Amino acid sequence: MKWDFVSVFANTDALLAGLLGTLRLFAICLVLGLSLGLVVGLGRYARTRWLYWPASAFVEFFRNTPVLVQILWFYFALPILLPFEIGPLMAAALGISLNSAAFSAEIYRGGIQSIDRGQWDGARALGMGFIQAMRRIILPQAIKRMMPALTNRAIEIFKMSTLASAVAYVELLQQGKLIASLNYNPIEAYTTVAVIFFLLLWPLVQFTYVLERRLKRDE
């Protein structure tokens, strides 16, 4: 067979639009997922039940259901209960962000728990409140230990963004699909998309390896 990448490169515009869509979704989910995750993680660390229980239920539910099911639920099911429509971007962002929040909550909790009790006592002795101690003493130390796991989460979020194609959100894979069906060149179109993802994610993956190694050396 003859490979025909020309028909793919002729659609560079479409691919760029897809890339932009992928990056937009990634940025939204990264920010929302990781910050909401911190809130939920702190909730799971709390000793008060009315914080602990809802946070745990949230984590268990979102960790134990597939993210594609969550996206489709937000897209097809939730609008029935709401007075407004939910678009592909919003459905995908909701599903992926909440899913990532549940996973990163566990990373935050583990990271915070790994900090020695004495650090808390010291901060308290200096007259710091819970929030202050967390922000100035505990989190800065914990973040360093959590970095490899959080970077891994970011990679997962990037990969998950392709699921938005299931609700026809314009991202890279969706554009690959479009190009393949217009030009009858699925081999070249999907190979190109795969290569783009690989090139984008490869440096990030290598970066996590470096972080992991550095952490192992420092501890």
Place this chain on the structure above:
Amino acid sequence: MAYQWDFAPVVANAPLLAQGLVNTLKVTGVALACGLELGLAFALMRLSPKRWLSWPAGFIIEVFRTTPPLVQLFWFFFALPLIVGIEMTPFMAAAVTFSIQSSAFFAEVFRGGIVSIERGQWDGALAIGMSRLQALHRIILPQAVKRMIPAFLERSIELMKTTTLVATIAYADLLFAANEISQKTFRPLETFTVVALIYFVVITAFSLVARAFERRLAVSGESTVH
């Protein structure tokens, strides 16, 4: 504007959901079985001092760990059949994709486990006249596998969640059944809620079993290793 919930149309389609769940488990099972075998093979290749073995394995592992699984699935379903000239059913494409994809992750678990076994175990095995393959099979792997079990269990649960992607290539798994039922009954809210709950129950059950298993393992301890 209170919504009238009605689960009856979903319940009426229970057989479709049951068939979907069976198909989900089928893909997961096949991918798990093949993924483990293939993962061990890739791990051994990657550990090999021979470059023509370690490089291809490293390449496959990196590619499949780095690219999104949905891209892989589309590639195997839409692109590969044109290259090799074989018609791929959705099930075949799913089985091949998820076997290789999970094998890439399993390979790294195997590799980590094998590397974690102390050098002296190898020396001892070779000293009593075992070949490298025998040493691996009888001495190293039995010790390594025990350490790897938590990672394997976690990965298997991830795999089951990933299999929902097959719905996008029209394989009749549980999620695909949900799509079908919701279009048929015009009850997307009830259908997708029920299906989300089914996934939740099944996956939670699996992770509870996995956690109990890990706890038992922790009790019997690492003592056999050190």
